[in-house]
Amino acid sequence: MAQVQVQEDPDREERITMEAIVDAYGSEEQAMGWYYYLDDKITFPFQAKCIQARKVSPLKLGEVVEVTAMAPADDCEREMFVLIRWVDRELAVPLVQLEGIDVDDETEEAIADWHYWMARGYELG
Template identity: 25%
Template sequence: MKLTKEEVQEIIDYEIVVDCYTEEEANMGWAIYMEENISYPFEAEYEVKKRPGERQWKKVQVVNNETDESSFDGGDYYVEIEYEEIVIPVRIDELRNIVADEETTQALQVWQSRNAW
């Protein structure tokens, strides 16, 4: 079920950045929220770059979290994908057509709304 804007804002205000006084604390809140609310593995598509300049969207398995509270600086959030038996760290924003459980889907919706915060 897709969250409303109000529900997303409530999660950001009362679960992620509640009691945060600095940007560092807010970053830690985001990292913890993502870590606790995303279940691995899940399926997505990732744009694979082939030579010479050809690009194709391929189904991949998102297998793990690459970012944690000690490495998250408020910018990009990285996950590990498995493509043809190779594990590659990618920005979560580089994925599309994600097929995951409801909690993961909602966490990703909240993540995509972070710029409005």
Template identity: 45%
Template sequence: MAKPETDAAREHRISMEIVVDAYNEEECAMAWHCYLDDHLGFPFKARVRHAMAASPLHPGENVSVLRLAHDELCRVSIFVWVRYNQQEILVPLAQLVPTSADKNTKQAVADWIYWHDQGYSF
């Protein structure tokens, strides 16, 4: 997947509002988890953007995103619980794009996807 163009406004928001006080990997992971916990409105509908090794979901599938995973599960990346085939499963948030969600949720997911797709890590 190609790295997206740099978005100066999003870079500024991420550095000054989300990870501003994060000085190591653990603090960065916690900062992202707190930001997403505060801004995501659950449940919301999402479409799968692409396949990922850590997930059974396929591109184009639709899921209902139920909740953010516990912070201990989000030390390497951000994961969410989704309803898929009558089960609740854990998948990477970066795999999903909201299709029916409020403005804050769409922006928060877009921020995370941007961070992820730029290749940034905790």
């Protein structure tokens, strides 16, 4: 488990346990639980800003992109990725590095739930 960066939020923990990873016993089941939770809660497409540089992503801090969908489930077995329009193609980037811009409440909450999960040091296997 990675270093914890945020304090525990009991309400968020309960929502994640009951909605995202309910009945998930292994890392694969947790990943699929998260995948379908996010896919169901997030309204696509939406604009997002890069809030964290990552070596696996070409996005720069502050860059704004259009998020079009969840990446294919096979790409989300260890971390959640979303598809963006970037330059002249579609590209998958880690959801944790993005913050929604003017998104609906459900989308904002779902993204924040994933950010919280990652910041708490939880992992998908």
